[in-house]
Amino acid sequence: MDAVTKRYPDGTVAVDRLSLDIPDRAITVLVGPSGCGKTTTLRMINRMVEPTEGSILLDGADIRQQPVNSLRRSMGYVIQNAGLFQHRTILDNIATVPRLLGWSKPKARGRAAELMERVGLDTSLAKRYPYQLSGGQQQRVGVARALAADPPVLLMDEPFSAVDPVVRKGLQDELLRIQDELGKTIVFVTHDIDEAIKLGTMVAVLRTGGRLAQFAPPAELLSEPADTFVEDFLGADRGIRRLSFFPSDELPLQTGPLVRLDADAAQRTARSDAPYLLVTDADGRPLGWAEPDRPLDRERLLDHGRPFRPGADSLRTALDGAVLSPTGWAVAVDGDGRAVGVVSQQVIGEAIRAAHGRAGAGVKAAR
Numbered sequence: 001m002d003a004v005t006k007r008y009p010d011g012t013v014a015v016d017r018l019s020l021d022i023p024d025r026a027i028t029v030l031v032g033p034s035g036c037g038k039t040t041t042l043r044m045i046n047r048m049v050e051p052t053e054g055s056i057l058l059d060g061a062d063i064r065q066q067p068v069n070s071l072r073r074s075m076g077y078v079i080q081n082a083g084l085f086q087h088r089t090i091l092d093n094i095a096t097v098p099r100l101l102g103w104s105k106p107k108a109r110g111r112a113a114e115l116m117e118r119v120g121l122d123t124s125l126a127k128r129y130p131y132q133l134s135g136g137q138q139q140r141v142g143v144a145r146a147l148a149a150d151p152p153v154l155l156m157d158e159p160f161s162a163v164d165p166v167v168r169k170g171l172q173d174e175l176l177r178i179q180d181e182l183g184k185t186i187v188f189v190t191h192d193i194d195e196a197i198k199l200g201t202m203v204a205v206l207r208t209g210g211r212l213a214q215f216a217p218p219a220e221l222l223s224e225p226a227d228t229f230v231e232d233f234l235g236a237d238r239g240i241r242r243l244s245f246f247p248s249d250e251l252p253l254q255t256g257p258l259v260r261l262d263a264d265a266a267q268r269t270a271r272s273d274a275p276y277l278l279v280t281d282a283d284g285r286p287l288g289w290a291e292p293d294r295p296l297d298r299e300r301l302l303d304h305g306r307p308f309r310p311g312a313d314s315l316r317t318a319l320d321g322a323v324l325s326p327t328g329w330a331v332a333v334d335g336d337g338r339a340v341g342v343v344s345q346q347v348i349g350e351a352i353r354a355a356h357g358r359a360g361a362g363v364k365a366a367r
């Protein structure tokens, strides 16, 4: 988008000289307060709204040079409440664009069935009508329909805003999984900064009046908000949220406090310099914490809290585990849930300071 402005006939400037270089095969999120021009920006990309000034290029070519129908068919479009055709079955809703492109009915329906599975919908729902589905299921249908003709670009306008937080998290995870497989170029509109940070490879923060406040990867947004508007929009706990971008695999783990439930007194005493022992079952899965000088009683163990997986989880998850643990120590597990070590809040705190130091140096070097 090159210096794009949209002035509506009544004089409202919805978007003001917006320039954005939207990366290929990644998720770019447009976020900002109500009325800041997010939807207008998105709709200019598929020419549902025409810019007043400036130009939008797709793979280097001005989108005005393409017939509007073929442009729109190269862009899947998902909106809040899914916008499904109420009189068509789920399968036929998903098959809409392939049918418009001239595919035979069986081929289009075959593709639709394949997409239902891809977005996590049971194919037994195929013959239902939209009103017979939950809000979350309808949104999945909306995503499947947008993907049906395999468009390179996906435009998503607050697609998950109308569902409850648990369903919403599931839809976000599903989108990230699908994106890992398909690698679409996605432009995603939301007013929810947490959603933006979770989904975006790049995040554009817009301010009222349709002006760009900052365009950056989420980690940079959290560490270096461009001004007080962005800082306020990010909210009070951005320091904690930033920890989501620091890996946990370099945390030094202690294995000394790990002990099996069937360990004898001598084995326990050998480890008695640890303030607590992490008791595991015979397979090494954590059961809970025990004080070293007491007999091991499965019924009296302290809750071990939520474990983290080094590498897969962030420092934020590790810290959360330690904060919630009654001992102040977090438990690290492998992919099979077996304990691989424990780490204290203090050590996690040192790792956070080191990670901040490295991230700060990285940002300076990049300038």
Ligand SMILES: Nc1ncnc2c1ncn2[C@@H]1O[C@H](COP(=O)(O)OP(=O)(O)OP(=O)(O)O)[C@@H](O)[C@H]1O
Pocket: 008, 009, 010, 012, 013, 014, 032, 033, 034, 035, 036, 037, 038, 039, 040, 041, 191
């Ligand atoms: N057709 C229109 N005519 C006049 N003004 C419009 C029109 N459509 C949108 N606007 C105005 O343009 C501005 C941007 O609207 P837009 O819908 O793009 O914002 P948004 O960021 O998507 O808002 P929200 O988060 O509330 O959906 C608003 O002030 C809105 O009132």
